[in-house]
Every structure is written in structure tokens, then in C-alpha cells.
Amino acid sequence: MLFEAANSSKDYHGDPPQLLYDVPSSSGIQTTDKEPKLPVDILFLTVENDEFLACYQQLKNPCRQWFDDLGYVYFEEEDESQKEKVKIALLKCYGGSGGPGGSLISVKNAVTVLRPKAVISVGACSGLNPAKTKLGDVIVSSRLSTYASKLVMSDQEQSTGLRTYISKHFLNVIKNCADGWEAPLKNPEASQAVEVHCGEILSGPEQIQAEYRRDQLAKCNLMAMAVEMEGEGVFTAAFDSGIEWLIVKGIADYAVSSSAQQNAKSWRRCACVMAASLVMHILSNSTVFRSWPHYKGRVAGIKRSAECVEVAGSVKSLKSDVADVQLRLTQVEEKQSSAEPPIIPG
Secondary structure, eight states, rough: OGGGGGGGOOOOOSOOOSSSSSOOOOOOOOOBOOOOOOOOOEEEEEESSHHHHHTTTTOOOOOEEEEEETTTEEEEEOOGGGGSSSEEEEEEOSSSSSSSSSSHHHHHHHHHHHHHSSEEEEEEEEEEEETOTTTTTTTEEEEEESOOOOEOOOEEEEEEEEEEEOOHHHHHHGTTTTTOOOBSSSSSSSSOOOEEEEEEEESSSSOOOOOHHHHHHHHTTEEEEEEEHHHHHHHHHHHHOOEEEEEEEEEEEOOOOGGSSTTTTHHHHHHHHHHHHHHHHHOOOGGGGTTTTTOOHHHHHHHHHHHHHHHHHHHHHHHHHHHHHHHHHHHHHHHHSSSSSOOOOO
């Protein structure tokens, strides 16, 4: 069976199923530069090449544009057939939530420039429970928990991380996110079905490749299904900006060393393709997202500034007019006072 990891926490061998299409390599990326029409609707955030390429594969007629605060951002070149589609921007950041170029600052910068309605972190994660999930399955975050911050006492440590539901609109959307979705497999009949799980995802600063650490986190977070590194930054930036957010990631491993899992790179590619495909399926009905508001913070600020400048200009002009009138009145009064009194005939 292809998904052998589901049978044992000690067994991560086996080949991933064959994908329906080939994922392009970095050398196959189109480098056509074209200025996009802003704002976009959804921002895709990725880290690793496999994550980026799996999302890039989903773009129709991709093009790119350079932004000083973001680097290259990839879009779909808009034509008549895409007017009703959700407008997507694809961005790559550095790993982790904090630090230069991490998910927090990348999303914050992207939101002010691209003004999306929502951000989705797409890619690969590590599963926490091989008995309940299998390699290649997709985890959609209904909740996000962080674990790094903690209270250290003399006799024990206690986690003080946050636990939150995803944003309101996406919480409604993901209830039916797998309806009608077909995993992009070449021979789906010959493979065990790829499952979609809506559940809790852990986010923290650790890149875990040790079974004991995975089991520690699983024991302390019984509802968590997977662990990754960018979700905390995505949540923080989206919460602060007032936009929707979601995390969708395929299980690429079970937080063990690469030597303990055969074909680790192939499984990572497979997991990323499954996640990207599901996200595009979620976004396929543009009507769902039509009423969602774009980020307006920067635009509103510019508008307010422009209005202030306009009012200030009007006040200055009015003061100038008043001063001119006062000067003329003064001149008239001086002429009247210096003029000889009129002779009245007797």
C-alpha cells in the first residue's frame, strides 16, 4: 500500500502516489514582468520551493512584479475569462514567524501593498499522530495554537501559548472545503484516498526532526493534528490588519529525521501539491468571497490625509481672501480720512 505511514508510528517507508501533472522546476518559471491590477483578493504565502512551485502550478498565465518591500510577487495575467475569478497573489517568505523576512513581517508588508481580503499559508507540515492521519493528507486549520511561550517555575513549566479559531468567514467556508474535491492523482483507484482534516494546527519556532519531541507536543496538545512554523506570524499579521486568514498544509512527514523516512522529498512535493490543489478548489466559487472587504487601512489613511490637505488648502485660501479684503478696506478708510471735506454751498 502506498500510504504505509498510516499503519505504524515507526514506519515511514513507501513511495508517494503518482501525481496527475508534473510540477515545474525553478528553471521553468515564467519571468514575464507585468504590472498587476490591484487590489488582489487572496494572498498565498509559501516558504519552501516545493510549496511555491505547487502554488505556481495552479496559476493561469502567470506573471510577476517587483515590489521593494516584498520582492517578486506572482499573479495571474487577467483576461476576459478571468474577470469573475478570485484574484490571487503568490509570495514567498523566509521560514518561521519572526525575524527578518518571516511570515509576520512579510504578510504585514504585503497587506499594505496588495490590499487583499485574506491570506492563506499554503504548503507542508509535520503530522503529530500517524494513527489518525497519513502522509499526503491535507490539514485545514479550524484552530491554531502556539506553544513556544511558557511560564517557567521552580518545579514545572506551563505553556502560555494562545489558542484561537480561524477568522469568521473562513470558519464557515471550511465546513464544506472538501466537497467535490478530487486529489490530483494519476491513478486514484490504485491509491488510498487522500483525506482532508479540519482541525487544530500547532505553530512554533522549532523545525522538529525528533520523534520524542513530536510525542511531547502531541501529549500536551491532544487536539492538534500537525505542527508547522509560519502560522503564528500569519495570524498575528492578519489579526492586526483586520483581514481573513487560513492555514492549509499537506502532511509531508511525521517530524522524524529524513534518514528515517524514505522518499522524503517526494512526499514533501506530494503534500504541497495536495494542499495547493485543495486551496484552489476552495476558491473556485468567487461568489463566496465577493462581499469580503479588502484591506483598507493604508488607503483610508491616504484618503484622510488627502482630505486634510484639501481642507488646509481651502482654509489658507480663505485666510488670504480675508486678508486681501481687510487690506482694501484699510486703504479705503485712509483715503477717506485724508480727503478734504466737501464744500457745501451756502
